[in-house]
Amino acid sequence: MKRRYNKIFYICLIFCFVLTNVVPQVAEAALSNVLHKQVDEQEIRKGVTYIKDRRLTEDGWLDTHILKVDITNPYIRLDVIESRNEYNLKETTTDLVKSNGAVAGINGDFFDMSKNPTASLGMVIRDGKLISASNYVNLKENQWTTFFMDEGGMPFIDYCKVAMYFYNEDRVSFEIAGINKVTTFKKGVYLDRNAYTTTAQVDKINNTLYKIVVENDVITYISQKGETVEIPKDGYVIAIEESVAVPKINQFQIGQRVTFDLQTSIDLSKIKMALGGAGKIVDKGSVPANPGHLVSPNARNPRTALGISKDGTTVYLIAVDGRNQSLGATHGEMTSLLLGYGIYDAIHLDGGGSTTMAAKPAGKAEVTLLNKPSDGTQRKVVNGLGVFLDVPTGSLSGIRIVPKYTRVFKNTGVEMSVIGYDENLNPVNISINEIKWSTENISGKWSGNVFYPESVGTGIITAQIGDVKGRTTLTCMGTPQELKVTPEAIQLKPGESVNLKVEGLDGEGYRASIDWNKLTWKVDGVLGTVKDGKFIAGNSSGQGVLEGALGEIKVYVPVVIGEQVTAVESFESQANVEWTSYPSYVTGQVTIDSTVSYEGKKSVKMTYSFKAKPNETQAAYLQFKKPLNLKANSKAIGMWVYGDSSKDWLRGRIIDGNGSSHTINFASQIDWKGWKYVKAEIPKTAVSPISLDRIYAVTLNNTAERNNTLYIDHISTIASPEVNRNNLPSSTKIKDKYEKSLSKDSGQNTVDITVFGTTSNKNTLLDEVVQREVLAQMNNASFSIYAGSTDIKVSDIKVPHMIWNSQYAVKDLNNTRIIQLSASKGGIRATNPEQWKYLQKDLQTEQPHIIIVMDKNPLSSGSFKDSMEAELFHNVLKKVREEQGKNIFVVSAEGYTTSVQVKEGVRYINLNGLWYSGQDVNLYNDFSILRFRIKDSEIYYDIQPVYPAVIVN
Numbered sequence: 001m002k003r004r005y006n007k008i009f010y011i012c013l014i015f016c017f018v019l020t021n022v023v024p025q026v027a028e029a030a031l032s033n034v035l036h037k038q039v040d041e042q043e044i045r046k047g048v049t050y051i052k053d054r055r056l057t058e059d060g061w062l063d064t065h066i067l068k069v070d071i072t073n074p075y076i077r078l079d080v081i082e083s084r085n086e087y088n089l090k091e092t093t094t095d096l097v098k099s100n101g102a103v104a105g106i107n108g109d110f111f112d113m114s115k116n117p118t119a120s121l122g123m124v125i126r127d128g129k130l131i132s133a134s135n136y137v138n139l140k141e142n143q144w145t146t147f148f149m150d151e152g153g154m155p156f157i158d159y160c161k162v163a164m165y166f167y168n169e170d171r172v173s174f175e176i177a178g179i180n181k182v183t184t185f186k187k188g189v190y191l192d193r194n195a196y197t198t199t200a201q202v203d204k205i206n207n208t209l210y211k212i213v214v215e216n217d218v219i220t221y222i223s224q225k226g227e228t229v230e231i232p233k234d235g236y237v238i239a240i241e242e243s244v245a246v247p248k249i250n251q252f253q254i255g256q257r258v259t260f261d262l263q264t265s266i267d268l269s270k271i272k273m274a275l276g277g278a279g280k281i282v283d284k285g286s287v288p289a290n291p292g293h294l295v296s297p298n299a300r301n302p303r304t305a306l307g308i309s310k311d312g313t314t315v316y317l318i319a320v321d322g323r324n325q326s327l328g329a330t331h332g333e334m335t336s337l338l339l340g341y342g343i344y345d346a347i348h349l350d351g352g353g354s355t356t357m358a359a360k361p362a363g364k365a366e367v368t369l370l371n372k373p374s375d376g377t378q379r380k381v382v383n384g385l386g387v388f389l390d391v392p393t394g395s396l397s398g399i400r401i402v403p404k405y406t407r408v409f410k411n412t413g414v415e416m417s418v419i420g421y422d423e424n425l426n427p428v429n430i431s432i433n434e435i436k437w438s439t440e441n442i443s444g445k446w447s448g449n450v451f452y453p454e455s456v457g458t459g460i461i462t463a464q465i466g467d468v469k470g471r472t473t474l475t476c477m478g479t480p481q482e483l484k485v486t487p488e489a490i491q492l493k494p495g496e497s498v499n500l501k502v503e504g505l506d507g508e509g510y511r512a513s514i515d516w517n518k519l520t521w522k523v524d525g526v527l528g529t530v531k532d533g534k535f536i537a538g539n540s541s542g543q544g545v546l547e548g549a550l551g552e553i554k555v556y557v558p559v560v561i562g563e564q565v566t567a568v569e570s571f572e573s574q575a576n577v578e579w580t581s582y583p584s585y586v587t588g589q590v591t592i593d594s595t596v597s598y599e600g601k602k603s604v605k606m607t608y609s610f611k612a613k614p615n616e617t618q619a620a621y622l623q624f625k626k627p628l629n630l631k632a633n634s635k636a637i638g639m640w641v642y643g644d645s646s647k648d649w650l651r652g653r654i655i656d657g658n659g660s661s662h663t664i665n666f667a668s669q670i671d672w673k674g675w676k677y678v679k680a681e682i683p684k685t686a687v688s689p690i691s692l693d694r695i696y697a698v699t700l701n702n703t704a705e706r707n708n709t710l711y712i713d714h715i716s717t718i719a720s721p722e723v724n725r726n727n728l729p730s731s732t733k734i735k736d737k738y739e740k741s742l743s744k745d746s747g748q749n750t751v752d753i754t755v756f757g758t759t760s761n762k763n764t765l766l767d768e769v770v771q772r773e774v775l776a777q778m779n780n781a782s783f784s785i786y787a788g789s790t791d792i793k794v795s796d797i798k799v800p801h802m803i804w805n806s807q808y809a810v811k812d813l814n815n816t817r818i819i820q821l822s823a824s825k826g827g828i829r830a831t832n833p834e835q836w837k838y839l840q841k842d843l844q845t846e847q848p849h850i851i852i853v854m855d856k857n858p859l860s861s862g863s864f865k866d867s868m869e870a871e872l873f874h875n876v877l878k879k880v881r882e883e884q885g886k887n888i889f890v891v892s893a894e895g896y897t898t899s900v901q902v903k904e905g906v907r908y909i910n911l912n913g914l915w916y917s918g919q920d921v922n923l924y925n926d927f928s929i930l931r932f933r934i935k936d937s938e939i940y941y942d943i944q945p946v947y948p949a950v951i952v953n
Contacts, residue, residue: 045360077387078155079273081108093105094378097386106384108382119178122134122146125271126273135163135187143292160264180195185241198231238260279348287339302321305338321373358370363425376663394426409479413447437462439461482504490535495536505902507737528561535559566717568715570602570713575592582618604622622712636717642674648698650697651695657690749935751933753931757913758915759771759792778797782799787854788893822854897912898912
C-alpha cells in the first residue's frame with residue numbers, strides 16, 4: 001500500500017494557521033458565579049490521579065471528573081481502547097477499560113448511534129498501526145482534530161487532513177469512504193488485518209458487497225456479491241456495495257496492479273497512537289477563534305474532553321456530568337474549567353449520554369464507574385482512551401484498612417477489610433491471617449479481623465505485615481441516647497417484607513449502626529413480625545406501631561399493612577396520546593380503540609414495526625400529550641396490557657417534582673397473549689409530585705422485520721394508606737447538654753437572646769392576644785429576634801432586636817455572632833446566591849457562639865428544593881464546629897411544630913411562632929419562645945411556653 005505524507009497540503013496548512021489564530025479567553029466563557037467548591041484527589045496508580053471537582057454555582061451544581069496522567073512515568077501508556085470481541089462493536093466504557101487491561105479510561109470519538117457495529121468518525125492509531133480513518137477529512141476547512149502521541153511519547157492535538165484514492169493501472173477508480181469503517185459501503189471501504197481477518201463481520205451488516213482482494217499491490221481475487229473472503233496478511237480488501245460496484249467491477253481484473261493512495265498532512269509513520277475527536281477548544285492556553293466542529297456550544301450538556309499541559313508532561317481526561325444533578329457545561333464553560341486546571345491544548349470528544357469515566361481504584365483490580373452518565377446507565381460507545389500501567393505487580397508496599405464503620409458504639413464489632421498494593425498502587429493479594437493488628441488511644445478486643453471497642457474516643461487501628469503498615473481511625477461513642485429506624489414508617493402489602501436499618505445517636509447527634517438483634521421488638525402479631533433484620537407483614541390489613549427498645553431507649557415506627565389502588569386513565573374520553581419512535585425508521589401509530597378493552601368500552605392501541613437491525617436499540621412510544629398526574633405517595637403504577645408475545649421490553653418514563661426523568665419497568669418481556677396485569681415500581685429517588693409521560697416497547701437486538709400490536713387499559717397508581725401519627729408514642733430523644741431550664745430573668749453578667757417564630761398572616765383574635773404576650777416577654781430580654789415572616793411594628797419592640805426580612809444580615813452581640821439568612825424561594829442559592837459567599841466569610845469569627853436565623857428548616861424534607869444544597873449547608877457548619885470548636889445553632893421558622901434536632905454537633909431548632917394546625921389550640925403547648933442565655937464561653941437554651949401550665953396540688 002502506498003502512503004504519501006505532506007505532499008499536497010503545504011499551502012492548505014498555511015491557510016489553516018491563519019484561520020486558527022487564538023484570541024484571549026472572553027468573559028462569556030467563564031463559569032457562572034461559583035458559590036462553593038470542593039476538590040477531592042486520589043492517586044489510583046502511580047502517576048494517575050483521579051480528581052473530583054464539585055461546585056455549587058449560582059445556576060446549580062457542576063460535577064467534573066478528571067484523570068490527571070503523568071506521561072513522564074516510563075510505565076504509563078495511553079492507547080485507544082476498542083472492543084476485543086468484534087471490531088467497531090459498541091461496548092460500555094467500563095467494559096472497554098476492563099477487556100483492554102487498562103487501569104482507567106474515558107469515552108472517545110463520535111460515532112453513528114443508530115448502528116452496532118458502527119464506525120467512529122475520526123482516526124485510530126494503536127501501537128503505531130493505523131487501525132481506521134475516514135476519507136475527505138478537513139479538506140475544505142479545519143473541523144475535526146485528533147489527539148496524537150508521537151514515537152517519542154510527546155502528545156499533541158492537530159487537524160489532520162486525510163484523502164484516500166483507489167485506482168488500477170488504467171486509472172479506473174472507486175471512491176473510498178475510509179479504512180476499516182462500517183458505513184453504507186456506497187463508497188468503497190478499505191479492510192485490512194488491523195481490524196478483520198475475513199469479511200464475515202461486514203457481510204453480516206451488508207450482504208450485497210463485492211470485494212477486491214489485493215496482495216502486494218496486485219489484485220488476487222474478485223468476489224461474487226455477498227461472498228465472504230479472507231483478508232490477506234500482506235494486503236487488503238476493498239468492499240463495495242452492489243449498486244456502486246456493478247458498473248465498474250468488470251474493469252478490474254485479477255493480476256492487475258492497483259494503488260491505494262493515502263495522503264495525510266501529518267506523517268503517520270511517526271505516530272504511536274491517535275484518537276479522533278471534534279474541535280480544538282483550547283489552543284496554546286487560549287480559546288481559539290475558530291475551534292472547528294462544536295456540538296451545541298451554547299447549551300449545557302455532559303461534556304468529554306482531553307487536555308495537555310504546556311510542558312507536554314501531563315495529559316488530562318475530563319468528564320463533566322450533566323442532565324442530572326449536575327448542570328453540564330457550555331463550550332465556553334468547559335474551556336473555562338480546562339484553563340483553570342492549567343491545560344494548554346484541548347480536544348472536544350463525544351459528550352452527552354456518551355460521557356463516561358471509569359478506573360480501577362488504588363489497590364483494586366475491579367473497574368469502577370466514576371461519573372454519573374446522563375442516561376442513568378452507561379451508553380455503549382465505539383472507543384475510548386485508556387490509561388495503561390505496563391509494569392508487573394511488585395511486592396507489598398502499602399496496606400489500606402477499610403473499616404465497615406468509622407463510628408460505633410461500645411462493644412459493637414467492626415470488621416476490618418484490607419487492601420494491599422505495591423509501589424505502583426497495583427493490587428497485591430494479602431491474607432487476613434498474615435496481619436498483626438494493634439491499636440492506639442482506644443482499647444478493645446479482637447476476634448480475627450473484627451474489633452470490639454471498649455473505650456470511648458478516637459483511636460488508631462494499625463495493620464502490619466512485616467515492615468509494611470496501614471492505619472485508619474475509629475471513633476467509639478459510648479452508648480446511644482436516641483434510636484433511628486429506617487424506614488421511618490412501614491407501608492407494605494400483606495406478606496411483603498422490608499429491611500430494618502437501626503442507628504443510634506450520641507449526645508452530639510453523631511450516628512452509628514446498631515445490630516437489629518440488639519433491640520427488643522414489639523408489634524401486634526397480626527400486623528407482622530421482625531425476623532432476620534426484616535419486618536415481615538402479616539396476611540391481614542391494618543395499622544399499628546412497631547416498638548424497638550435498647551434498654552431504656554425506645555423508638556416507635558408506625559406500621560400500615562394494605563394498599564390503595566386509584567384509577568388514573570382508562571381512555572374513555574378524548575385522546576391524550578400520540579405516537580413517537582426511536583430511531584425515526586421505526587414506524588407505527590397510537591389510536592383509541594373500541595374493539596378491545598379490559599374495562600369500560602375503550603383502550604389505547606399501539607401498532608409498531610421494528611426493522612431487522614441486530615444489536616440496535618429500537619423503541620415505539622405511547623406518549624401522553626399531557627402527562628398523567630399520579631397520586632401522592634404512590635409506590636407503583638399498574639395497568640392491563642393485551643400482549644402478542646413480541647418478547648419486547650415494556651417500559652415507561654416518569655417525571656418527578658424536580659423535573660428529573662426516571663425509567664420504570666413494567667415487564668422484561670412481553671411473553672404473553674391476551675390481557676395481563678403488569679406493575680412498575682416507582683424509584684424511591686423520585687420526588688413528588690410525579691407524572692407518567694410515556695409507555696414504550698423496546699428491543700435491543702431485532703434480527704427480522706416484524707409488526708406488533710399492544711392494547712393498554714386501566715392505568716392506576718398503587719399506594720399505601722396514609723400513615724396516622726396522631727397517637728404514635730414519643731420516641732426517646734437526645735438529652736442535649738445545651739438545653740437547660742432557664743428563668744425568665746437573665747441575672748448579672750449574662751446576656752439573654754429571645755427568639756420567636758412567624759407572626760404574620762394572623763387570622764384570629766387569639767393570635768393578637770398571644771402576640772401581645774410574646775412582645776411583653778421578649779421586651780424583658782437583652783436582645784430579641786423575630787424569625788420568619790413578621791408584621792410586628794418596630795415601635796412595639798423596646799429592646800435591641802433583629803427582624804427577619806428575607807435579607808442577609810450579620811450582627812455580633814457579646815460572644816455571639818448572629819447571622820440572618822433567607823431561603824424563601826426554596827433554598828439559599830435560589831433566593832440570593834451571594835448569601836453563600838457572605839456565610840462562608842462570616843463563619844470565620846472570633847466569637848465562640850454562632851446563631852443562624854432563617855425561614856426554612858434545612859433538615860425538613862422539601863424545605864430546600866435542592867437537597868444537596870441542604871446537605872452542603874450542614875457540612876459547612878459541621879466543619880466549622882469540628883475544626884474551630886464553635887457552638888452553632890440554626891433557628892428556623894417554618895410549619896406548625898416546634899422541634900429540636902441535634903445533628904453532628906449542630907443544633908437545629910424550628911419554631912412555629914403563631915402557626916398551629918387544626919381548630920383545637922393548646923395554649924400551653926402550641927406557643928413557645930426560644931431563650932438563649934450566654935455567659936462568657938457558655939451558652940444554654942430553653943424552649944419556654946408563652947403560657948406555662950399551672951400545676952395545682
